[in-house]
Amino acid sequence: MHVRRPATLASLAAELGVSRTTVSNAYNRPDQLSPELRRRVLDTARRLGYPGPDPVARSLRTRKAGAVGLLLTENLSYAFRDPAAIGFLEGLALACEDAGTGLLLVPANPEREDVASVHRAGVDGFVVYSVPDDDPHLAAVLERPVPTVVCDQPDLGTVDRVGIDDRGAMYELAKHLIGLGHRRIGVVCMRLARDRNDGFVTPDRQHAAHFHVQRNRLSGLAEAFSEAGVDWSQVPVAERFDHNMVSGASGAAQVLDRDPQITALICTSDVLALGAMTEAARRGLRVPHDITVTGFDGIRAGEEAGLTTVRQPVLEKGRAAGKLLLDTNERTRPRSVNLATELIIGNTSAAPRGGADERWFGP
Amino acid sequence: MHVRRPATLASLAAELGVSRTTVSNAYNRPDQLSPELRRRVLDTARRLGYPGPDPVARSLRTRKAGAVGLLLTENLSYAFRDPAAIGFLEGLALACEDAGTGLLLVPANPEREDVASVHRAGVDGFVVYSVPDDDPHLAAVLERPVPTVVCDQPDLGTVDRVGIDDRGAMYELAKHLIGLGHRRIGVVCMRLARDRNDGFVTPDRQHAAHFHVQRNRLSGLAEAFSEAGVDWSQVPVAERFDHNMVSGASGAAQVLDRDPQITALICTSDVLALGAMTEAARRGLRVPHDITVTGFDGIRAGEEAGLTTVRQPVLEKGRAAGKLLLDTNERTRPRSVNLATELIIGNTSAAPRGGADERWFGP
DNA sequence: AATTGGTTCTGAACCGTTACGGTCCTTTCA
DNA sequence: TGAAAGGACCGTAACGGTTCAGAACCAATT
Numbered sequence: 001m002h003v004r005r006p007a008t009l010a011s012l013a014a015e016l017g018v019s020r021t022t023v024s025n026a027y028n029r030p031d032q033l034s035p036e037l038r039r040r041v042l043d044t045a046r047r048l049g050y051p052g053p054d055p056v057a058r059s060l061r062t063r064k065a066g067a068v069g070l071l072l073t074e075n076l077s078y079a080f081r082d083p084a085a086i087g088f089l090e091g092l093a094l095a096c097e098d099a100g101t102g103l104l105l106v107p108a109n110p111e112r113e114d115v116a117s118v119h120r121a122g123v124d125g126f127v128v129y130s131v132p133d134d135d136p137h138l139a140a141v142l143e144r145p146v147p148t149v150v151c152d153q154p155d156l157g158t159v160d161r162v163g164i165d166d167r168g169a170m171y172e173l174a175k176h177l178i179g180l181g182h183r184r185i186g187v188v189c190m191r192l193a194r195d196r197n198d199g200f201v202t203p204d205r206q207h208a209a210h211f212h213v214q215r216n217r218l219s220g221l222a223e224a225f226s227e228a229g230v231d232w233s234q235v236p237v238a239e240r241f242d243h244n245m246v247s248g249a250s251g252a253a254q255v256l257d258r259d260p261q262i263t264a265l266i267c268t269s270d271v272l273a274l275g276a277m278t279e280a281a282r283r284g285l286r287v288p289h290d291i292t293v294t295g296f297d298g299i300r301a302g303e304e305a306g307l308t309t310v311r312q313p314v315l316e317k318g319r320a321a322g323k324l325l326l327d328t329n330e331r332t333r334p335r336s337v338n339l340a341t342e343l344i345i346g347n348t349s350a351a352p353r354g355g356a357d358e359r360w361f362g363p
Numbered sequence: 364m365h366v367r368r369p370a371t372l373a374s375l376a377a378e379l380g381v382s383r384t385t386v387s388n389a390y391n392r393p394d395q396l397s398p399e400l401r402r403r404v405l406d407t408a409r410r411l412g413y414p415g416p417d418p419v420a421r422s423l424r425t426r427k428a429g430a431v432g433l434l435l436t437e438n439l440s441y442a443f444r445d446p447a448a449i450g451f452l453e454g455l456a457l458a459c460e461d462a463g464t465g466l467l468l469v470p471a472n473p474e475r476e477d478v479a480s481v482h483r484a485g486v487d488g489f490v491v492y493s494v495p496d497d498d499p500h501l502a503a504v505l506e507r508p509v510p511t512v513v514c515d516q517p518d519l520g521t522v523d524r525v526g527i528d529d530r531g532a533m534y535e536l537a538k539h540l541i542g543l544g545h546r547r548i549g550v551v552c553m554r555l556a557r558d559r560n561d562g563f564v565t566p567d568r569q570h571a572a573h574f575h576v577q578r579n580r581l582s583g584l585a586e587a588f589s590e591a592g593v594d595w596s597q598v599p600v601a602e603r604f605d606h607n608m609v610s611g612a613s614g615a616a617q618v619l620d621r622d623p624q625i626t627a628l629i630c631t632s633d634v635l636a637l638g639a640m641t642e643a644a645r646r647g648l649r650v651p652h653d654i655t656v657t658g659f660d661g662i663r664a665g666e667e668a669g670l671t672t673v674r675q676p677v678l679e680k681g682r683a684a685g686k687l688l689l690d691t692n693e694r695t696r697p698r699s700v701n702l703a704t705e706l707i708i709g710n711t712s713a714a715p716r717g718g719a720d721e722r723w724f725g726p
Numbered sequence: 727a728a729t730t731g732g733t734t735c736t737g738a739a740c741c742g743t744t745a746c747g748g749t750c751c752t753t754t755c756a
Numbered sequence: 757t758g759a760a761a762g763g764a765c766c767g768t769a770a771c772g773g774t775t776c777a778g779a780a781c782c783a784a785t786t
Contacts, residue, residue, distance in 0.1 A: 006508055008772055019736045024774060033734060051506050056428065056485045057772035059419045060741050066483040067467060076460040080443075080453035090443035096470060097439040100477075102484060103468040104430060107460045114463075120429040121465060122418045122485050143414050145369055371742055382766045387744060396764060420742035423771050 067102035087314030095322020170220030186255035248275020263352035270302035430465035450677030458685020533583030549618035611638020626715035633658035
């Protein structure tokens, strides 16, 4: 049986006895040829099964892919599991649909150092969301000659950036807890580097953390509590590689095992905090009466639980990143956008029970 | 100032005095050249700022894009707003990350008939998720010479399909309600066609619905209740274009306004059902004592609310679609996969208060 | 009659890469 | 020592388009 090679613009032109230019114009510039000829071209195309100009060949010539790439240092599916990531993506998708641009989720398996996926991505730009600053995928993106926006990353000075003041926001939250009288605290945080460490964190590791967001949140905490006279090096900080409620629970358990006297459990995300609350409940600790628990992000589930947290505009962050990337006329790169956060005092934080500090502030 | 044209594989080869093939091999087939030369190529590339082979040009030549496209007939951001869509996408993303493939979200604004986005998508295949069967974007996808998997669509016979037995599952749910004694019911369903109709639906419109899923769910209901002696044409069916809880609430309100005597409110999705429950509560109707409410999908929020519903494996659906698409062994195409569903009897369904017969004589 | 202007179509030059089928030279082995 | 094998590299031909500067033609204007 004869395997017919698929029709191309050239074969169509040959069949019609016109130039390739004319066929191309039939699709892209209808005003450049007579309506009759255009109809004839399109009809013949249908008859020959020509599916229209090949998008890849077109991209090569026009230097436009019509898509932006999203890099996040997790398995692709994480994008649809984590509430904050989902919010970010929704915002990014909003910006993309405004511009009629596609959104390519680039697979970047953190286990492997395989950056081929970044090299293979046919995109007009990249958004990089919360990856460690030493991620080889990030390095590969920065080498690509396309505009890039990093999000929740340190300011690289060379590419656009969107983020929040993690350090300041956490400092403010810490001040709230300090004001309530908390001095003996524990912390549960997300992964600080690419290597798995489900355990306590040394101050060194905190300081050298490769995740900008986590590093700054911890640093905000350290600053506030140090100012309040707390020896930060004695504060138990449990790190968890996976970001889910189970991790929050086990992290809380580890901290509470180390120091059952703590009056507040500060988590660097709402998901972890919700997990921590289940662990508190398991131990018969009432929140906030027996222990204060706080989060970070302002996700829906946290809101419903009345979590004391820092709300950050995840959707706006995504949208801002997309707009920055797709805004072509702005020639003032690199730009840096900081979004506002809001301290949410819920009902999971209160003064420590019978704490000595309570006396100093009075009712 | 001299605008340096970006380096290409050819210019790099010229600089090095080797052939383009060799430079290409340095990147793609390290075994084809000596390690020293390879190092020299890579070093020179770095020096010249050559970012590695252009992905688009490579795609053109190799006829591989390294990505699959996802078409869903909503604004892009809907993918991150709807729980069922999120689950589907997570499954699809899992399949993609297994294959090291990217996932391109193709913008398909349902308002405009602009299918250019489909034409511009540089992908190796498409997954089409729950679009109306007359959607021009779907037609455009089917014209592209790449493998396609449709999901929650009628079996087209020409491309792979993944789905569930919507009709059978809803029939079973209806039988459950009939068994409880419900005869006087109302329905809230999702959009049935591309035109916005936030109101009641005629049997004709139900029958001609362009959304396969909704058509079959309604048809399953109609069959079961007709068998139970209910005149389906008299059953109020409220359609809502937007799929969210507000729609569920307003749809329920419309149905309840039309017939306050109904004993069960059947919704074609959990999201609508959750909205319907808020409306019931607003009216002081206790669920299930005063009214039964049911959903479809089996989303987390519904589970937490104890919703009576049909659970469908949304994640598995996405994964199956991805696997079908990425499975290169295409001897057996087209394939059709039906996934199992499960009737979940929650605590939002019960026998009508005072029995069905009493209803006929009024309260 | 020459000029102008507009429409319609063409030819050729790219876009940057990889597949294919070699060549050439060095080893290896009987 | 001659033949076969294998490593290293190369030249050519696509891959399927878009773009731009004209050419050819015709009608209207000067």
